[in-house]
Amino acid sequence: MSKATTPFHGVIPPVLTPFNSDGTLDTDSLRKQVERLIEAGVDGLFALGSSAEVAFLTREVRRKALETIIDQNAGRLPVVAGVIDMTTPRVLQHVEDAKALGADALVATAPFYVRTHLTEIEDHFRAIHDAAPELELFAYNLPVSVHVVLDIPMLMRLAADGVLKGVKDSGGNDGYTRALVAARRDADLAEFVVLTGSEMTVDMAYLAGCDGVVPGLGNVDPYAYVELNDLCTDGKWKEAVALQERINKLMAVAFVGDSGRMGGSAAGLGGFKSALHHLGVFTTPLMSPTHVPLNDEEHAKVASIVDTYAHGV
Amino acid sequence: MSKATTPFHGVIPPVLTPFNSDGTLDTDSLRKQVERLIEAGVDGLFALGSSAEVAFLTREVRRKALETIIDQNAGRLPVVAGVIDMTTPRVLQHVEDAKALGADALVATAPFYVRTHLTEIEDHFRAIHDAAPELELFAYNLPVSVHVVLDIPMLMRLAADGVLKGVKDSGGNDGYTRALVAARRDADLAEFVVLTGSEMTVDMAYLAGCDGVVPGLGNVDPYAYVELNDLCTDGKWKEAVALQERINKLMAVAFVGDSGRMGGSAAGLGGFKSALHHLGVFTTPLMSPTHVPLNDEEHAKVASIVDTYAHGV
Amino acid sequence: MSKATTPFHGVIPPVLTPFNSDGTLDTDSLRKQVERLIEAGVDGLFALGSSAEVAFLTREVRRKALETIIDQNAGRLPVVAGVIDMTTPRVLQHVEDAKALGADALVATAPFYVRTHLTEIEDHFRAIHDAAPELELFAYNLPVSVHVVLDIPMLMRLAADGVLKGVKDSGGNDGYTRALVAARRDADLAEFVVLTGSEMTVDMAYLAGCDGVVPGLGNVDPYAYVELNDLCTDGKWKEAVALQERINKLMAVAFVGDSGRMGGSAAGLGGFKSALHHLGVFTTPLMSPTHVPLNDEEHAKVASIVDTYAHGV
Amino acid sequence: MSKATTPFHGVIPPVLTPFNSDGTLDTDSLRKQVERLIEAGVDGLFALGSSAEVAFLTREVRRKALETIIDQNAGRLPVVAGVIDMTTPRVLQHVEDAKALGADALVATAPFYVRTHLTEIEDHFRAIHDAAPELELFAYNLPVSVHVVLDIPMLMRLAADGVLKGVKDSGGNDGYTRALVAARRDADLAEFVVLTGSEMTVDMAYLAGCDGVVPGLGNVDPYAYVELNDLCTDGKWKEAVALQERINKLMAVAFVGDSGRMGGSAAGLGGFKSALHHLGVFTTPLMSPTHVPLNDEEHAKVASIVDTYAHGV
Secondary structure, three states: OOOOOOOOOOEEEEEOOOOOOOOEEEEHHHHHHHHHHHHOOHHHHHEEEEOOOOHHOOOOOOOHHHHHHHHHHHHOOOOOEEEOOOOOHHHHHHHHHHHHHOOOOOEOOOOOOOOOHHHHHHHHHHHHHHHOOOOEEEEEEEEHHHOOOOHHHEEEHHHHHHOOOOOEEOOEEEEHHHHHHHHHOOOOOOOOEEEOOOOOOHHHHHOOOEEEEEOOOHHHHHHHHHHHHHHHHHOOHHHOOOOOOOOHHHHHHHHHHOOOOOOOOHHHHHHHHHHHHHHHHHHHHHHOOOOOOOOHHHHHHHHHHHHHHHOOO | OOOOOOOEEEEEOOOOEEOOOOOOEEEHHHHHHHHHHHHHOOEEEEEEHHOOOHHHHHHHHHHHHHHHHHHHHHOOOOOEEEEEOOOOHHHHHHHHHHHHHHHOOEEEOOOOOOOOOOHHHHHHHHHHHHHHOOEEEEEEHHHHOOOOOOOOOHHHHHHHHHOOOOEOOOOOEEHHHHOOOOOOOHOOOOOOEEEOOOOOOOHHHHHOOEEEOOOOOHHHHHHHHHHHHHHHHHHOHHHHHHHHHHHHHHHHHHOOOOOOOOOOOHHHHHHHHHHHHHHOOOEEEEEOOOOOOOHHHHHHHHHHHHHHOOOOO | OOOOOOOOEEEEOOOOEEOOOOOEEHHHHHHHHHHHHHHHOOOOOEOOOHOOOOOHOOOHHHHHHHHHHHHHOOOOOOEEEEEEOOOOHHHHHHHHHHHHHHOOEEEEEOOOOOOOOHHHHHHHHHHHHOOOOOOOOEEEEEHHHHHHOOOOHHHHHHHHHHOOOOEEOOEHHHHHHHHHHHHHHHOOOOEEEEEEEEOOOOHHHHHHHHEEEEHHHHHOOHHHHHHHHHHHHOOHHHHHHHEEEEHHHHHHHHOOOOOOOOHHHHHHHHHHHHHHHHHOOOOOOOOOOOOOOOOOOHHHHHHHHHHHHHHOO | OOOOOOOOEOOOEEOOOOEEOOEEEEEHHHHHHHHHHHHHHOOOOOOOOOOOOHHHHHHHHHHHHHHHHHHHHOOOOEEEEOOOOOHHHHHHHHHHHHHHHHEEEEOOOOOOOOOOHHHHHHHHHHHHHHHHHOOEEEEEHHHHHHHOOOOOOHHHHHHHHOOEEEEEEEOHHHHHHHHHHHHHHHOOOOOEEEOOOOOOOOHHHHHHHOEEEEEHHOOOHHHHHHHHHHHHOOHHHHHHHHHHHHHHHHHHHHHHHOOOOOOHHHHHHHHHHHHHHHHOOOOOOOOOOOOOOOOOHHHHHHHHHHHOOOOOO
């Protein structure tokens, strides 16, 4: 499948943000990780997603991270930039940055913190598109963070009007995924891209008709997701399920951190970063403040899971 | 009661952010409103709160608004600055700005968008205090936006350690307010300030032991809240209830906007700004994008409510 | 204030359901408790409420408990019977029982377990009233159990149509309580009774205009609530707050049960029943299966709290 | 696949409850529907599920419905009986009835209305099993009604102890379904049955490893689900997806009812019953009070959908 004709399909990992010991952005590790992902054969790079700790990054650090990814990528893959912030005016600042730095597409959530209305959410996506009509725009369904489920008829209206290229769905609701694909078909919007953000049910999502995946765990084992994408695309479902189940054993790294001691973000990102540190890609497993770090025992457990289940490492 | 000895008690309105027709900050109207609030006898000014549309303001506009308020206030009242953002590193940028501009105190919520743990929330407040130990810090309990209720034992720990000066409680739960006051007494932390953000139940909150109120509606009728504070402080409960009930008739401006057409923020802020436009304080009733504006009929209804129920206008 | 002219005002405790060691209804202890409440001067008896473990009682046990309370009361006080069940047809069976046994009034929640619409909730209350038009009907606002907040305009329609006599509000939201009282006034429905179910904020609720309280803790210390009701009714707010604060120390019995080991119902009811066992009113502190019981250490702690803070025991 | 060796796999429709015009149970229509389902080749019958309006049925009507189904079935298929009620003591009454009437298995939710703890939920299932150890027991995961997600490690403990035969999962969360299947494998509990209650994503659920489906829509078109089960079991995923997508067009009957006028239960059940009335199986489309009925236009729309998409009717 040619990337030129099917942009934004396949595996588009949300690139993690490595830090130096002093908490500053570790651009060398970030470049290494970009290189590693491209070598593994992924189809695009998603910069500044939730897995990149975008919620913790200042505007300046976001710019530096995006610039580094785009520079290292050097046009090889499409780069999608998260422009995630509370409301339209603040998102538009990130849109401006993404445009200036040369991103190929944008990902935005609905507004959060504020109590909105469907019309206000729809206008939000229209305003983002108007500010950068030359960039493809993806809506990000992330109820766990945004506390809103994106309305499917709204998404179809925005797609029909050329505002949205697609949706990244991290809702974890199989009926919603199904309904998205059905709505796309009913509206005759075959070009509308549906990406799943749920790394443990990629086979199920592809069976329902998803076009790609944005797997945080793809930072640890991009090869596995590239292979899973191929199996699903080729209709080799039995093999796909077997691979998905092996991948899910690796996903255990995200649950090593003790939930009695830290939040879900800390455990999940902490596990991914610990794995990349163990693999020698990141110089530290540090997360943004005030994430609780994994302890030594937890790091050892992550290393053991990686050594057992990661693919081609 | 002397302001010098009881700072951060009484009426501390969250100053609204007026806009010019082109959407830029209307500093003249903002100065007029600051002057109007001071003349009415309020006890402090809360800049960059939720009612100020802080979630919609870029860092640059936040700075300009805070600078204008501080400049116009000219040291007459304590100025509390909201430093509301998704996570610690981003909040710390606003802390830096507030410090540089001369705020007297800060208000921060727990992190949002991310899945945190009690320890991470506690560390968040500690990090803010460490960045500006000379400024008083208030925790902002706002579950409707932040989707977390601040843990009372945590607040008491932070108060005992000198991290927190108080809490602004907009939880709308009378049992929580009661429990806050009881915890303060049990911990022998009489200096810990409990402010309510619920403008329709101020009398109830004061009866339970609250020290002050941060009323969005106080932008429209600061005189009423100053009088209500005095009545409550003097134990004139019958008169306080009667005044609260009259104030609540005025609060109807926040529910004029049709909830079938706009979100709760648009209706509430739209009503307040429409009222201030009607009163000649603001040159426009504009809100940040993508709030749905009130229509002409709704503006007329707001004007009629203001003319009937606002105090001393 | 004469009970005849103001029925359903004042203190109406939800009578607990005592059990024998074999788990059967302990009618002797139930009679003792009814006698004790009447002696303390309460204004009514609420049988088969949430505090009576109504959710755990079979139809047969409910009948037996209600019959015992009505028999022991012997017409001295109005008896309100809970008819709490999942949907209309099942509630109507309890209505039939309550009617046959001679209750004076009914308390019903909205349907639960099912996904309803406002119209269906309204029709539910109308159907209950139609089945027993001679009994007063109270709507029970209990979002923690029913997962619906009763719509205030609906309540006013039902009141205006003679369907509802009042509401028992256990929502814990001071703004809702306030809005109920305001809606009653605006609709000129002075006879509509607003009772609070929040035993720790009775003073606040009365200040806002509530007419009575249904305090689970009133089983332990009915004298304190009778006195609190008098202080609030007489406008002695300072004394009311002081008494409420002492009562809240006693309420600690409901939080002795370790939340890591049991649910909120078990801790709360377990604390009340442990207190009544300690006071010699109940022969056992048993709760319905599968509540986790308090352990010996917790029972001792409850006893100590009761000895310190209960009134006139 | 022999039913004897793999009981409780495959298609187990939740049999709807038909009513006569006077609202009484229509046993003739119920017998017709049982016959129709058996003829279509389903693998079991689930009596007294949510789709049977179990929440609305009195104990007497539940018994009559279950008795009718068991009598008509005459031992041809396993009959699973819902014993759904608020708490253990009330559920145990239904267990007694199901046992007396000859059911083969039971389905129970966690307690609802009450605030429970994991231990109390686990003890609830143990108590049910102890009351009828000879009947297989299924746990019903239904967060939309019960407001609790069943804990997977608890389910595995109960399975290992012989308390649970399986789970009916109507959670709508693909990650949860996946995790259930993985936990079963990790615990070496191959006999533990995982059934999905989500009729629009059966193919996805089977891909993940589910063993069967409990489809409300299977009342309307049992043939389609029997065929879908076969396709999935045979690994014919492409055909399975195509059939699922056609089935989902039929599922539109559940969304014909105007959500502005009725609740989700009324629309869903109303659509199913309207379809069965149109098909001549039920003599009326009546639902329990206080469901809002579909109107004539909506009935016509349902009929048209059925005529277009139902299989072999």
